[in-house]
Amino acid sequence: MLPHHESHRFALSAEDQQRLGISDRDIVTLVSAYRRFAIWRFDLATGHVFASAAAFDILGLDYTTGPMNMVAVTARIHPEDLPVLMETYERASKDCVGYHNLYRVRDGESYKFVRSVAGFRRLPDCPAGEIVGVIYELNDLHQFVAFADD
Amino acid sequence: MTLMNFQDRQSLLITELSSVRTRGAFIAALKRVAAAFSLHHVTLLRMPGPDDRDLAPLVLETTYAPQFFRDFDRHGLLSICPTSHRLQASLLPQTWALKAVTEDEKTPEWQTLAGFMIGYGITMGIVIAMTGLDGERLVLRYDGERDCLQMDELNALNMVSTHVFEAYAAIRPREPALPHALSARELEVVRWTAQGKTSAEIGQILSLSDHTVNAYLNNAIKKLDCVNRTQLVAKAIRLKLIA
Numbered sequence: 001m002l003p004h005h006e007s008h009r010f011a012l013s014a015e016d017q018q019r020l021g022i023s024d025r026d027i028v029t030l031v032s033a034y035r036r037f038a039i040w041r042f043d044l045a046t047g048h049v050f051a052s053a054a055a056f057d058i059l060g061l062d063y064t065t066g067p068m069n070m071v072a073v074t075a076r077i078h079p080e081d082l083p084v085l086m087e088t089y090e091r092a093s094k095d096c097v098g099y100h101n102l103y104r105v106r107d108g109e110s111y112k113f114v115r116s117v118a119g120f121r122r123l124p125d126c127p128a129g130e131i132v133g134v135i136y137e138l139n140d141l142h143q144f145v146a147f148a149d150d
Numbered sequence: 151m152t153l154m155n156f157q158d159r160q161s162l163l164i165t166e167l168s169s170v171r172t173r174g175a176f177i178a179a180l181k182r183v184a185a186a187f188s189l190h191h192v193t194l195l196r197m198p199g200p201d202d203r204d205l206a207p208l209v210l211e212t213t214y215a216p217q218f219f220r221d222f223d224r225h226g227l228l229s230i231c232p233t234s235h236r237l238q239a240s241l242l243p244q245t246w247a248l249k250a251v252t253e254d255e256k257t258p259e260w261q262t263l264a265g266f267m268i269g270y271g272i273t274m275g276i277v278i279a280m281t282g283l284d285g286e287r288l289v290l291r292y293d294g295e296r297d298c299l300q301m302d303e304l305n306a307l308n309m310v311s312t313h314v315f316e317a318y319a320a321i322r323p324r325e326p327a328l329p330h331a332l333s334a335r336e337l338e339v340v341r342w343t344a345q346g347k348t349s350a351e352i353g354q355i356l357s358l359s360d361h362t363v364n365a366y367l368n369n370a371i372k373k374l375d376c377v378n379r380t381q382l383v384a385k386a387i388r389l390k391l392i393a
Contacts, residue, residue, distance in 0.1 A: 047343050047379030067346030074387050075216055080174065086388035093380035128378060 037136040040068075042118075044093050045128035049073075055135055058114060059105055078104035078111050092131055096120045102138070113138040159186055160306050167313040173211070176321050181213055183314065187307055189294035190272065194318055197279060197287035198234055206393040207337060210288075211318070216393065218270060225266055230259040237277055237289065243308055247274035247298050271295055276304065278311045282319060290314055331373045332391060339366040341392040344383045 012027070031037065038055035042048075048067035056063040059076045074082055081103035088101050098119035104111035118133030163183055170176045180192045193212040195205065202208065205228045206219035228234060233246045248264050256264075267273065275293040282288055290311045299307065332340070335356075342352040349363040356363070367379060374389075376382040386392045 042380055044378045044380045046348065047383045048346055048348075064346075067348075069346050070344040070383055070387065071341070071392065072345075074393075083388050086384045089384035090376075090381050090388070093384065094377050131380075 032136070035136050035139055037134065039134055040132070042089070042093070042131040042133075043128075044096075044130055051135075058135060058137055060107070076106045078106070080104075092118060092120065096122075096129055098131070098133075160310060163310050164313045167310070167317040170317040170321060173321055176317055177211060177213065179317065180211065180314065183307075183310055184213065184292060184294070186310075187292070187294075187299065187303060188296045189276075189292045191293045192314075193291045193293075194314070195289050195291065197238070197289050198228060200238070202334060203228060207341075207391050209393065210322075210390060214270075219393065222266065225262060227263050227266060230263055232260075233275070233277055237279055241279065243276055243278045243304065245274070245276050245298060245304070249273065250298070267293075274298060276307060278308060280312065280315045282315065288315060288318070332370055332386075336366050336370040336373070337386075337391060339363055340370050340382060340386050343367065343379060344387065344392055 017023070017027075036054050036058050038052045038058055040049060040051035040055050043050070046067075049070060050066075051068055053063045056068075059073055061068075061072055061076065074086075077085060085101060085103050088099050091097065092099050098117075100115065100117045102113055102115050105114045114135060115138055116133055116135045118131050120129055120131050122129040163179070163186055166179050166182065170179055180194070184190060184192045191213045193214060194210045195212075196208040196210065198205065198208055203226070204223040206216075206223050209219055212219070222228070233244050236244050248267065251260065251264075272293040273295040274297075275291060276299060277292075278290045280288055280290075292307070338356065339352055342355060347355070349360045349367070352358070352363045353360050358366075367382070370386075371377070371379065371382050374382055374385050376385055
């Protein structure tokens with residue numbers, strides 16, 4: 001469980017969820033609908049990043065179950081955005097804080113916007129802690145309406 | 151139509167370089183310098199040391215796609231590059247051209263290097279070194295496929311390059327001089343970590359014990375003033391120590 005933080009003030013409360021009868025799973029399903037949406041985890045002790053298959057898809061990389069190749073990941077990021085993104089990782093891992101950032105990822109011959117949102121948590125089996133987060137494409141501006149069959 | 155003479159063109163490039171305030175403007179100016187001398191690419195990098203095996207970690211700015219230096223390093227070309235060796239032993243600009251190489255000099259290693267460069271459409275180049283105000287040795291490498299530069303062109307390029315170094319000094323990130331803070335072995339271990347390898351896997355790759363790998367990583371963490379491996383990897387990428 002992520003610690004509550006000022007940056008989470010827009011997050012839904014448990015009371016709201018209970019009152020409206022919408023589960024955590026429902027929220028994840030809705031938030032991730034109609035866009036590529038992935039989850040990832042940064043293990044601070046080992047320096048390794050693990051991510052779901054969709055994260056590799058968003059970054060245009062071949063899926064592997066082990067740690068991500070950060071050299072390959074950074075090669076996909078717009079060179080002007082990379083220093084800020086790395087500074088974000090540096091500060092988050094040093095100060096054990098969450099963050100959000102926007103950056104450009106190579107998409108064929110051009111670039112697409114991607115957003116990462118992250119939070120820090122400390123677990124009993126991972127005393128150094130880890131940063132967990134989501135990553136998704138910002139394609140909303142191009143998608144005015146979409147429907148699902150079910 | 152009025153054709154701009156050589157001095158005017160040089161003066162314009164120097165004016166543009168002196169007004170550079172952002173990295174984007176710097177890259178744009180680099181491209182214009184290359185184009186003004188009918189060259190294809192420019193790369194600003196730290197001077198390779200005798201222990202360096204890879205060029206990519208030394209690159210600060212370049213007009214090449216990142217893949218060029220990855221491929222260059224994958225073929226292990228830095229150690230067989232004669233221009234790099236000459237550069238380390240001289241203060242003068244170094245020029246090279248594939249067609250200037252004699253038959254005796256065309257060793258198998260040279261054939262590998264030449265084949266690689268030709269694959270990228272590069273047949274000649276000029277490499278200019280300079281020592282920065284902070285004592286760091288930097289190198290500007292120009293590549294293309296034209297005839298060798300005449301002496302007046304080389305002089306002009308040398309002058310413009312001084313302004314390139316000056317422009318870079320104005321926009322470079324204000325970090326303490328760190329690049330040579332890490333040994334070649336420490337850089338290697340950090341690079342493998344960034345590629346997702348565990349200490350045990352790195353130990354197998356480099357024929358080292360886990361303990362030694364961890365010692366190298368801990369040294370690198372201390373030297374780059376980091377608190378954990380995640381920060382170390384991010385900082386090493388941001389400072390372009392690994393790529």
